[in-house]
Amino acid sequence: MLRGLRGFFTGFFKIRNEPTMVGRLLMGGLCLGLIGFLWWLVTRGVTPEARIVSPAVLGSPQEVFGSFRSLWFERALTRNTLVSLVLVAKGFGLAALVAIPIGVLCGTFNRVNAFFAPITIFGRNIPVVALVPLTFVLANTDEGSKILFLFMACVSFVLFDATQIIAKVPEKYLDTAYTLGASRPQIVFKVLLPLALPDLFNSLRLLFGLAFGYIIMAEMLSQGEGGLGTLIYISQKKGPREHVYLLLFVITLVAYLLDRMMYFIGKMLFRYRYTD
Amino acid sequence: MAGKPKPAFFIFLGLIVVALVGFALWRMDILAPKGKSDNVGQIDPNELNKIKKDQPGGAEAPDDKAPTTVKEYKFVAASKLPPVKGVSNYQPLKDNTVRFALNVWAGWAPIILANEGLKPGKVWKTPAGKSFKVDLVLIDDPVVMRDKYAAGQVHIGWATLDMVPLFLEELRKDSRVMPRVYQQVDWSNGGDGIVARGLSSINELRGKTVALAQNSPSEYFLINALINAGVQPSEVKYRFTADAFQAATAFNSRKEIAACVSWAPDIYNLAKVKGNKLIVSTATANKLIADVWFARADFAKDNMDILEGLVRGIFDAMEELKLQDNKQKVAKLMATAYNMPANEAMSMLGDAHSTNYAENREFFLNQNNPTNFERTWDSAYYIYSRLRKVTEKTPFDQVMDFSIIKKLGSVAKYAGQKNDYEVTFAPKSVTAIKAESGEILTKTVVIHFFPNSWDLGKTITKQVGNRSVEELYDPNVKFVLEEIGKLAGQFGASRIIIEGHTDSSMKGKVSFDAVQELSRNRANSVKEALIKKYKSLQPNQFSAVGMGWNTPADAGDPDNHAKNRRVEVKIYPLETE
Numbered sequence: 001m002l003r004g005l006r007g008f009f010t011g012f013f014k015i016r017n018e019p020t021m022v023g024r025l026l027m028g029g030l031c032l033g034l035i036g037f038l039w040w041l042v043t044r045g046v047t048p049e050a051r052i053v054s055p056a057v058l059g060s061p062q063e064v065f066g067s068f069r070s071l072w073f074e075r076a077l078t079r080n081t082l083v084s085l086v087l088v089a090k091g092f093g094l095a096a097l098v099a100i101p102i103g104v105l106c107g108t109f110n111r112v113n114a115f116f117a118p119i120t121i122f123g124r125n126i127p128v129v130a131l132v133p134l135t136f137v138l139a140n141t142d143e144g145s146k147i148l149f150l151f152m153a154c155v156s157f158v159l160f161d162a163t164q165i166i167a168k169v170p171e172k173y174l175d176t177a178y179t180l181g182a183s184r185p186q187i188v189f190k191v192l193l194p195l196a197l198p199d200l201f202n203s204l205r206l207l208f209g210l211a212f213g214y215i216i217m218a219e220m221l222s223q224g225e226g227g228l229g230t231l232i233y234i235s236q237k238k239g240p241r242e243h244v245y246l247l248l249f250v251i252t253l254v255a256y257l258l259d260r261m262m263y264f265i266g267k268m269l270f271r272y273r274y275t276d
Numbered sequence: 277m278a279g280k281p282k283p284a285f286f287i288f289l290g291l292i293v294v295a296l297v298g299f300a301l302w303r304m305d306i307l308a309p310k311g312k313s314d315n316v317g318q319i320d321p322n323e324l325n326k327i328k329k330d331q332p333g334g335a336e337a338p339d340d341k342a343p344t345t346v347k348e349y350k351f352v353a354a355s356k357l358p359p360v361k362g363v364s365n366y367q368p369l370k371d372n373t374v375r376f377a378l379n380v381w382a383g384w385a386p387i388i389l390a391n392e393g394l395k396p397g398k399v400w401k402t403p404a405g406k407s408f409k410v411d412l413v414l415i416d417d418p419v420v421m422r423d424k425y426a427a428g429q430v431h432i433g434w435a436t437l438d439m440v441p442l443f444l445e446e447l448r449k450d451s452r453v454m455p456r457v458y459q460q461v462d463w464s465n466g467g468d469g470i471v472a473r474g475l476s477s478i479n480e481l482r483g484k485t486v487a488l489a490q491n492s493p494s495e496y497f498l499i500n501a502l503i504n505a506g507v508q509p510s511e512v513k514y515r516f517t518a519d520a521f522q523a524a525t526a527f528n529s530r531k532e533i534a535a536c537v538s539w540a541p542d543i544y545n546l547a548k549v550k551g552n553k554l555i556v557s558t559a560t561a562n563k564l565i566a567d568v569w570f571a572r573a574d575f576a577k578d579n580m581d582i583l584e585g586l587v588r589g590i591f592d593a594m595e596e597l598k599l600q601d602n603k604q605k606v607a608k609l610m611a612t613a614y615n616m617p618a619n620e621a622m623s624m625l626g627d628a629h630s631t632n633y634a635e636n637r638e639f640f641l642n643q644n645n646p647t648n649f650e651r652t653w654d655s656a657y658y659i660y661s662r663l664r665k666v667t668e669k670t671p672f673d674q675v676m677d678f679s680i681i682k683k684l685g686s687v688a689k690y691a692g693q694k695n696d697y698e699v700t701f702a703p704k705s706v707t708a709i710k711a712e713s714g715e716i717l718t719k720t721v722v723i724h725f726f727p728n729s730w731d732l733g734k735t736i737t738k739q740v741g742n743r744s745v746e747e748l749y750d751p752n753v754k755f756v757l758e759e760i761g762k763l764a765g766q767f768g769a770s771r772i773i774i775e776g777h778t779d780s781s782m783k784g785k786v787s788f789d790a791v792q793e794l795s796r797n798r799a800n801s802v803k804e805a806l807i808k809k810y811k812s813l814q815p816n817q818f819s820a821v822g823m824g825w826n827t828p829a830d831a832g833d834p835d836n837h838a839k840n841r842r843v844e845v846k847i848y849p850l851e852t853e
Binding site: 047048049050054055056057072073074075076078079080082140221222223236237238239240241 | 307308309310311361362363365419423426427428442445446447449450451452453490491516517518530665
């Protein structure tokens with residue numbers, strides 16, 4: 001115990017020294033504690049007027065976390081979270097469904113890749129907010145416009161990643177397959193795709209996190225069926241303001257949990273990749 | 277070992293337990309509660325007036341003496357304002373410059389003229405001769421404005437008076453950011469309106485979808501109109517958009533949206549489309565939406581002299597704006613400030629009516645004014661509390677500070693100003709008014725009359741225990757009159773027809789002429805009582821007509837006598853378009 005503690009400190013400034021699990025948690029906790037302390041410090045005071053930051057601008061930690069009950073029950077936190085998740089699953093699912101087959105083709109045949117290059121260049125360089133007015137015009141319903149927005153925001157990223165991953169499958173596997181007399185479809189379906197699958201899944205996991213951020217933004221811009229973004233918008237307009245800050249925690253937590261969940265699913269599916 | 281369950285069994289078992297617990301929590305509304313809906317509260321239009329704390333409940337002996345036109349508040353100016361605690365928390369004035377937030381709106385023309393544009397430069401003077409500058413900061417989004425104001429980045433905020441209660445939900449937390457209202461800058465006069473497709477009156481909005489910006493003057497305008505027309509807000513479906521312009525766009529592009537609440541010029545452009553109609557705008561409801569500015573309480577405490585300088589400067593500019601040259605000058609300034617062509621800025625000027633000193637005095641100080649600060653404030657609170665947008669009510673006198681307005685009454689150039697926002701009504705017959713165009717809305721109010729009587733102050737004697745007590749036959753009369761008075765005030769540029777109705781209990785026994793006369797007398801007595809109560813209302817705005825028993829309140833239930841002994845108030849546009 002004591003030696004572990006000493007190790008933690010002596011190793012502190014050793015370059016690339018790996019701390020223990022406990023040490024890592026300790027540092028993370030320290031960061032959180034520091035932020036919490038600063039927050040508490042600027043929002044404490046006997047009267048509202050004695051605080052460093054006015055309560056009309058930022059509530060104290062107790063006030064913010066104390067509003068959880070009303071966020072959960074009065075603002076229907078779980079239902080709105082579900083709305084956001086369903087939307088993002090639809091929009092992102094559509095993007096993956098379209099982009100992965102095309103990405104496989106692009107990664108396999110360079111001429112197809114050249115054909116789609118302008119679209120990926122456009123999609124990866126356009127600031128997503130700029131797409132919002134376009135999607136409102138193109139889709140008929142609020143839900144439709146948000147799905148379309150997500151689709152447009154994600155499709156070129158998925159396409160690009162899929163292309164890269166397929167193209168990066170080492171040449172030696174292809175050579176071996178050719179030597180064993182594999183046909184071209186066999187190369188694609190038996191060699192390229194299976195080998196790329198773990199990386200593809202991993203890329204989808206990371207992009208899903210991105211899409212989740214986009215949907216919150218889209219919901220803040222147009223409120224139709226609710227969602228976490230709409231909750232932020234409403235809390236900002238109508239109050240309580242505490243909900244806005246609280247939702248930041250909620251969104252981070254949901255995004256993190258989703259990411260971890262997908263990570264473990266990936267680990268289960270492609271166990272051979274995670275043996276070390 | 278035989279019979280020992282595999283790990284999969286335990287996982288499966290665990291899932292079942294989680295699912296069952298989850299289902300129970302869901303059924304108990306703990307896991308995924310439905311949340312509070314916005315449009316729930318039923319609104320009783322009669323209550324709109326009963327909430328007033330200064331209304332003595334119950335009967336009041338009929339008063340034959342004509343009330344004075346103006347009855348001013350008796351309390352000492354600013355004496356009811358909540359005290360400012362702690363040290364001032366706003367950003368200090370750099371180079372003596374006040375930061376004043378405003379939006380894109382015609383009503384700001386006077387201050388833009390007085391400041392010669394948005395940028396600080398022109399030197400303003402306090403009454404004592406101290407100089408200061410004004411930086412007009414354009415912040416169109418009310419929420420962003422409120423937050424910057426709360427953070428002290430701007431010292432003065434803009435609002436329509438009906439929006440201030442919504443702001444208070446956050447601002448109430450700190451006595452230093454409590455708003456103080458010193459001056460009304462304008463009445464919206466055609467700037468806001470409701471456009472509908474295939475409908476011609478507010479009453480027809482029942483069951484339809486309306487697009488509008490939530491928590492905005494648009495919402496106040498719509499809900500107020502609905503309530504006045506006897507339509508429950510819950511009977512209408514809403515499509516909320518980020519702002520009024522998007523409401524217009526949504527209405528235009530989606531056929532399932534029957535109406536929208538938006539701003540000029542969009543409402544006029546939309547109304548030109550075939551099949552669309554501008555049902556009502558603030559050109560008719562011309563005393564409904566009041567634009568004001570408010571200062572932070574801590575700023576006001578430290579800088580009363582600057583605030584007085586601002587009030588005077590704005591009033592002076594309103595006078596200057598009566599000259600065509602100055603109108604052109606301000607149109608140019610606004611064109612630069614709002615980034616629009618000068619001719620558009622020029623035509624925008626008509627959307628608001630700047631309220632001069634006389635009108636401000638009426639608004640802040642006259643208790644008998646049906647559209648004064650207090651009544652506007654209370655209506656907003658009533659509507660928003662029923663829509664569950666506000667939690668507790670802050671009394672109007674904790675926000676309104678009439679000290680500057682009262683003080684300027686001793687300055688001749690202000691005291692001499694006249695209220696020039698009166699529409700003159702030429703007498704016109706009911707048939708002519710009805711023939712010209714359809715009504716904007718119909719409000720049914722019920723006044724119970726003693727059989728064969730048209731006396732609103734009719735008293736009856738009741739036995740309570742062993743005493744006999746005299747009380748009004750209908751103790752509601754005062755509230756109903758207040759309600760009609762407020763409606764007439766808000767729709768200051770409309771013609772109002774008061775229809776008297778009788779029950780049909782004597783059908784076949786007396787002649788229709790006699791019944792019609794009784795109903796006409798009832799309508800007339802309402803009209804007379806109104807004019808007597810609110811001296812600022814013009815007799816010619818009202819027409820009284822007797823309908824007899826011809827139109828029962830409910831065609832399906834014509835013999836409901838109590839329901840039928842009533843008065844209906846119909847609002848008609850001033851002129852046909």
